[in-house]
Amino acid sequence: MTFYLKNIFNEAGNITLFTLRFFKALTEPAFQFREFVRQCFAVGYKTLPLISITGFIMGLVLTIQSRPTLLKFGAESWLPSMVSLSLIREIAPVITALICAGKIASGIGAELGSMKVTEQIDAMEVSAINPYKYLVVTRILATTLMVPLLVIYADFIGVYGGYIGYNIHGSMSLFRYFSEVLEHLEYLDFMPAFIKTFFFGFFIGLIGSYKGFNASNGTASVGIAANEAVVAASLSVFIIDMMAVQLTDLFF
Amino acid sequence: METQPIINIKNLHKSFGENKILKGINLSTNKGESVVILGRSGSGKSVTIKCLVGLAKADKGSISIFGKEITSLNNNELNAIRVRIGFMFQNGALYDSMSVRQNLRFTLKHHTQDLAESDIESKIMEALDNVGLKESIDKMPSELSGGMNKRIALARAIIIKPEIILYDEPTSGLDTITAREISELILSLQEKYKTTSIIITHDMACAKMSGNRILILKDGLINAEGTYEELEKSKDEWVRSFFI
Ligand SMILES: Nc1ncnc2c1ncn2[C@@H]1O[C@H](COP(=O)(O)OP(=O)(O)OP(=O)(O)O)[C@@H](O)[C@H]1O
Numbered sequence: 199m200t201f202y203l204k205n206i207f208n209e210a211g212n213i214t215l216f217t218l219r220f221f222k223a224l225t226e227p228a229f230q231f232r233e234f235v236r237q238c239f240a241v242g243y244k245t246l247p248l249i250s251i252t253g254f255i256m257g258l259v260l261t262i263q264s265r266p267t268l269l270k271f272g273a274e275s276w277l278p279s280m281v282s283l284s285l286i287r288e289i290a291p292v293i294t295a296l297i298c299a300g301k302i303a304s305g306i307g308a309e310l311g312s313m314k315v316t317e318q319i320d321a322m323e324v325s326a327i328n329p330y331k332y333l334v335v336t337r338i339l340a341t342t343l344m345v346p347l348l349v350i351y352a353d354f355i356g357v358y359g360g361y362i363g364y365n366i367h368g369s370m371s372l373f374r375y376f377s378e379v380l381e382h383l384e385y386l387d388f389m390p391a392f393i394k395t396f397f398f399g400f401f402i403g404l405i406g407s408y409k410g411f412n413a414s415n416g417t418a419s420v421g422i423a424a425n426e427a428v429v430a431a432s433l434s435v436f437i438i439d440m441m442a443v444q445l446t447d448l449f450f
Numbered sequence: 451m452e453t454q455p456i457i458n459i460k461n462l463h464k465s466f467g468e469n470k471i472l473k474g475i476n477l478s479t480n481k482g483e484s485v486v487i488l489g490r491s492g493s494g495k496s497v498t499i500k501c502l503v504g505l506a507k508a509d510k511g512s513i514s515i516f517g518k519e520i521t522s523l524n525n526n527e528l529n530a531i532r533v534r535i536g537f538m539f540q541n542g543a544l545y546d547s548m549s550v551r552q553n554l555r556f557t558l559k560h561h562t563q564d565l566a567e568s569d570i571e572s573k574i575m576e577a578l579d580n581v582g583l584k585e586s587i588d589k590m591p592s593e594l595s596g597g598m599n600k601r602i603a604l605a606r607a608i609i610i611k612p613e614i615i616l617y618d619e620p621t622s623g624l625d626t627i628t629a630r631e632i633s634e635l636i637l638s639l640q641e642k643y644k645t646t647s648i649i650i651t652h653d654m655a656c657a658k659m660s661g662n663r664i665l666i667l668k669d670g671l672i673n674a675e676g677t678y679e680e681l682e683k684s685k686d687e688w689v690r691s692f693f694i
């Protein structure tokens with residue numbers, strides 16, 4: 199039991215130091231811009247198809263599932279705005295973040311883990327290249343920037359899926375559907391949900407890098423790093439989400 | 451001026467947990483000298499040269515390079531020393547997301563800023579020519595054989611024209627002809643640029659050709675020291691057993 203607790207505190211301490219190192223490295227010059235762009239591209243490219251499919255299905259299914267209930271209350275006209283609200287406020291951010299946790303965090307964990315194990319990170323260090331700056335900072339920044347963009351994309355795809363779902367039984371033009379949605383959408387529906395996605399992105403990059411960078415020696419640890427990265431990143435998404443929702447609830 | 455040793459290790463200790471690897475190594479090399487380290491697998495040869503570049507932290511003892519005590523340097527000061535050292539990893543450690551060309555270019559560009567594009571290209575070609583692998587310039591590390599990997603790693607270590615080169619088994623896994631070429635290359639670098647080298651090897655032909663002095667590591671200490679000819683005729687049977 200004490201061993202278990204000691205491990206948790208150790209890990210928490212290490213990850214805090216790792217985070218502090220990120221902010222310190224940010225302030226130092228010689229930012230690796232090209233590597234950053236390359237990572238942004240990798241993040242978007244890897245997840246775009248997955249997010250398109252899941253976003254679309256979420257919007258579609260949610261509409262189909264909600265229709266009977268709303269019909270009962272004779273409130274079918276609320277369907278577009280209600281579905282879009284739950285999509286934009288909660289479902290799209292969380293689903294997108296979970297997909298990124300599965301795809302990106304594990305990818306970063308495995309990539310950095312194998313670089314660590316095959317001494318590539320050591321090779322950078324002896325060439326006086328700061329591996330933290332080159333590998334970690336660029337990846338964390340890339341996920342922090344790209345996850346929010348992917349969420350906005352998922353919002354649109356989800357609403358579009360809702361439109362398709364709506365038209366299975368009803369008939370409404372795409373333009374009408376979108377104006378219906380936008381009419382009921384307020385600044386406060388969108389903004390808190392959007393802000394939390396930066397935190398999702400930050401933690402996905404941070405946890406993936408942390409696990410990979412700290413892989414011990416031996417090829418087995420690469421798999422472990424990737425696996426732990428997914429688990430920890432997914433968990434952190436839910437925890438951040440819970441805190442974000444409570445904070446929003448408190449202040450607005 | 452008294453000639454000062456380029457590398458001077460005194461009483462170096464290193465352990466991993468309970469496992470004591472180095473128990474007081476002493477080693478000093480002068481400019482332009484090649485020192486070969488022999489020792490059985492797991493005796494701590496790689497750990498010794500990793501301590502030299504700060505990849506492993508020494509527990510006790512002093513390491514001075516170019517007259518600077520590196521155990522007490524901060525990261526920036528350490529990097530100022532590292533750029534003057536070439537390090538060839540035992541398993542190559544090539545960046546596997548980059549092609550051979552990018553591997554060399556990446557190292558070179560971070561080493562010497564604002565090099566002209568044509569200079570970079572000619573340096574890359576020169577380094578590859580030295581290891582006889584010009585035609586592999588656009589291959590990825592995963593497409594190279596084990597020996598080719600080694601030679602590219604060697605090219606990457608020498609491309610920055612370092613004053614010190616640390617070779618971790620430069621000829622292991624190579625056929626005898628290529629191994630001899632690599633040994634000759636090490637020798638010619640030493641003669642042409644007055645490079646100081648530490649060479650870890652199990653290849654006695656390489657040790658004989660490119661080493662001025664041989665040290666044998668045993669139980670965490672330097673057990674024997676001398677030229678190839680001296681050690682070959684050593685009274686100690688264990689030392690002699692390396693030379694069969
Ligand atoms: N990072 C590490 N963590 C724990 N133990 C290590 C580490 N690196 C090396 N060791 C231990 O140190 C000892 C010496 O390792 P080293 O790599 O220096 O051997 P070596 O002399 O280079 O052998 P070889 O000829 O097989 O390369 C080994 O027993 C190894 O288990």
Ligand SMILES: [Mg+2]
Nearest residue numbers: 495496540618
């Ligand atoms: Mg070794």
